[in-house]
Amino acid sequence: EPEVTQTPSHQVTQMGQEVILRCVPISNHLYFYWYRQILGQKVEFLVSFYNNEISEKSEIFDDQFSVERPDGSNFTLKIRSTKLEDSAMYFCASSEGRNPNTEAFFGQGTRLTVV
């Protein structure tokens, strides 16, 4: 069964450092998403990406965040200068059509710990 894969599974970084979280969406999917979940809290939408550009973003997705699809397979989330409050599980998702109308498949997540 095709799946969304994320690397690394766990990333520890020092405050102020840049991190890049990587995702390989399902190959025929066109829409890509990043979500985050702070421990014990709800899943929060960050950004959606279609046709090589951001289609929607939330208030959380400020200037320290960026996304990129550098080649035909990877979809990355960059956090430029990490803060302690960026510690969370980051989930990548992809869908064939525009979510919400089409099911989004989630990767297993990257746990980011900022120290």
Next chain:
Amino acid sequence: RKEVEQDPGPFNVPEGATVAFNCTYSNSASQSFFWYRQDCRKEPKLLMSVYSSGNEDGRFTAQLNRASQYISLLIRDSKLSDSATYLCVVTYDKVIFGPGTSLSVIP
């Protein structure tokens, strides 16, 4: 008012019990509705979409009441493997997850 609210839980029920989860949403323009399941420290996975006419998938029944802006999920004959957090998801121009309701099915 929060965009999507759910029963705070946790729900602790014996095997075989029937359990119902409720979800309310604030935006009347919401278009699509889903129930996701999230196991501890795992990614969310789609359980079922919710249609205006209501829909059933085995032991699971989902209902939508647009007038009351309310969604429900009913699990019949609950099993140990149903233990998880159930997330209500509502969409309009963005996807909003509810805070989730935790279910523990006890032997």
